[in-house]
Amino acid sequence: MGVFDRLVARSRRRSPWLFRLNSGGCNGCDIEFSACLAPRYDVEQTGALVVGSARHADILCVTGPVTRGARASLETIFAQIGEPKAVVAVGNCPASGDVFAGSPEIAGPLDRIVPVDVFIPGCPPRPGDIVAGIARAVAALPGKGAGNGKGNGIRKKMTGGARRA
Numbered sequence: 001m002g003v004f005d006r007l008v009a010r011s012r013r014r015s016p017w018l019f020r021l022n023s024g025g026c027n028g029c030d031i032e033f034s035a036c037l038a039p040r041y042d043v044e045q046t047g048a049l050v051v052g053s054a055r056h057a058d059i060l061c062v063t064g065p066v067t068r069g070a071r072a073s074l075e076t077i078f079a080q081i082g083e084p085k086a087v088v089a090v091g092n093c094p095a096s097g098d099v100f101a102g103s104p105e106i107a108g109p110l111d112r113i114v115p116v117d118v119f120i121p122g123c124p125p126r127p128g129d130i131v132a133g134i135a136r137a138v139a140a141l142p143g144k145g146a147g148n149g150k151g152n153g154i155r156k157k158m159t160g161g162a163r164r165a
């Protein structure tokens with residue numbers, strides 16, 4: 001890896017840019033994701049930035065179970081993000097479908113459509129867990145190819161969908 005490539009990799013580690021996609025969820029995970037940006041968790045203090053264009057992003061954060069209607073958008077957005085990139089499944093829905101599992105309108109789970117690097121369990125996950133998941137995705141970025149699609153092994157433990165009280 002040359003000097004320039006090392007500089008780019010270092011910059012990505014210190015300032016990952018995030019793009020969020022709701023692929024058909026109930027918005028519960030999106031509310032918790034938004035809480036990550038508020039002063040209490042303030043993920044942007046770490047250098048992370050939520051951007052409005054997937055073309056500018058390093059990490060794709062997906063909420064929701066991936067409906068049939070959202071599948072094409074997901075594939076387009078995933079293709080727009082340059083390499084190296086990482087995908088984070090936020091909540092139980094993208095991992096297993098959770099309460100939407102079995103519906104004929106669901107095209108997911110997410111890793112059937114795009115490679116997933118990090119699964120963050122919960123319905124919805126707490127903001128601190130989301131921040132930690134994003135940190136794991138950042139660690140997976142340097143030298144990354146198109147994703148190994150293996151995730152972090154959490155999905156199998158999430159069958160049945162643990163929920164917050």
Ligand code: SF4
Pocket residue numbers: 025026027028029030063064065090091092093094098099122123124125
């Ligand atoms: S995991 Fe739970 S909170 Fe998140 S989108 Fe699915 S049903 Fe809603």
